[in-house]
Amino acid sequence: MAGSIPASVTTDAITPAAAPVRDRRWEVLRRAVRARLAPFGAAVVMAAVLVALAAPVVAPYDPLKQDLAHALAAPSRGHLLGTDNVGRDVLSRVIWGTRISLVAGVVSVAIALLTGSLLGVVAGFCGGRVDGVVMRLMDAVLSFPPLVLALALGAVLGAGLTGVLIALGVVYTPTFARLMRGQVLTIKAREYVDAARALGAPGWRVAWHHVLPNATAPIVVQASLSVAFAILAEASLSFLGLGIQPPAASWGSMINAGRGYLQSAPWIVFGPGVALFVTVVGLNFVGDAIRDALDPRLRG
């Protein structure tokens, strides 16, 4: 009987890595922190998260408040990053833009991770026709250049945060599906999975208790690296005018709005530009550190 097999017994007794999970997690964390550039990356990411959460408190001005008397003002004590063409404080808009960028990056990757992992598990576990159909679908999605697909989906779903999240979620889904399917196929052939099956565990229990926990490492690595690229993609869509719509503060749309004033007020472009670049660099360092800690073989 399937239900009669306590998960803890099968997991503890049969999983090859019998070391307590908590110890392994500490080891991974220790290795991640030891990575050379990880502390800088972690500091940047933590700062970005704090700024995003505390945006209403730390932003010196209302990001939408126009002050035409001070339009295109250069950086000064009153406006540390200057003002834009309608007198809005660039620093306040950069701070509020952090929130949108992080939400777009994390939520779109979460959508892709959940959908892709589910499809990957189904394809890898069922095999045969189901596997064929799911993977050909994923191949078809991968046949579109990512930004072009996001652009086309953004066009039909309409501009705005929801459209961006769905579009980027779809774009990144095949990566997670392929990765998860590969993991499932490898793990499915392990002896502890055979043992769990021999003990009578049903397919879903084997997948949930034995395959998934052992397949997460590369997925976590991919997710951590994907967030940076999702933030870049959101900024690109907003730059093209298909993402977050003005007057809402988004780094991409701020840069697009400022490019007409590159000669007279370059700070409109470079304020959000530096924020975007530093955040992506920080996320890349953190992603690299997580990758090195979880799977040193993947190191480039």
Next chain:
Amino acid sequence: MARLILHRLGAVIPVLLLVTVGVFTLLHLTPGDPIDAMMAESVDATVKETLRRDLGLDQPIGVQYARWMGRLLRGDLGRSIRNGEPVLENVGRRIRPSLQLAAFAMAISLLVAFPVGIVAAVRRNTSADRVATTFALFGICMPNFLLALLLIFVFGVTLRWLPISGYTDPLEEPLLGLRSLALPAITLGLALAAVITRTLRSSLLEALAEDYVRTARAKGLSEWMVIRAHVLKNALIPVVTVMGLQLGTLIGGAVITEYVFALPGVGRLVVDAVFARDYPTVQGVVLLIAIGFIVSNLMVDLLYGWIDPRIRHH
């Protein structure tokens, strides 16, 4: 090699079919009536009905797909709802700047990536290596549009060395043409160079640690000969893989670069069509880009077989 080509072609056909389904479905993903999305509310109802009939949207969805595919197989990608011009003709007119930009950018990326990657690997853990890896990180994390604006600011606005927008065909006016494409190609090429540098460095390091390299050195070959004759070819497979994977990024980057530098290419056509809600043009161009992407990936696959004979025989 013929077997490899046939095998890869066989794998591509179902994917191509699914791509056509995906592109066809795009129009139907529009929330509400696609005709309302394409035309302003004030447009006369009869005009809307005519467009609905022209696009075949009054038919059942299966019939719509069959007719659309039939037209597609005859080379008819539809007509723009803005000016009635056939999509294929429009793309034909705009493909040249896009291809020139891609070729120029690819040349820049290879010219930068190979020397930088080789120096970084051969002089591992020196300051030259650190400069190279920092350059690679910079290129990977820098969004295209920001790099484009930075280049415009420095070379266009401040130094006034290069034009910041517009296009001259290099085949008609070579010098002016190259000048008009210089900044867009550097924008696109540097991002690609960064990825290639990173991959080349790590694959060279891996190849340099192989036994056959020690043997080659023991034979008394110079370091340059060892790299050229033994290491480089063995390190090329991951580089070709990455170049294949980066084709998508290159196309996406071209869309943004053409938009920033006002180049009249296919990327600019997509963005303009998206803004005008000209869905037949969006569908046609996206389909063509996807087919181009699939064919390029197929060529990269076949290139593996040429570089590494072991792949041919598997």
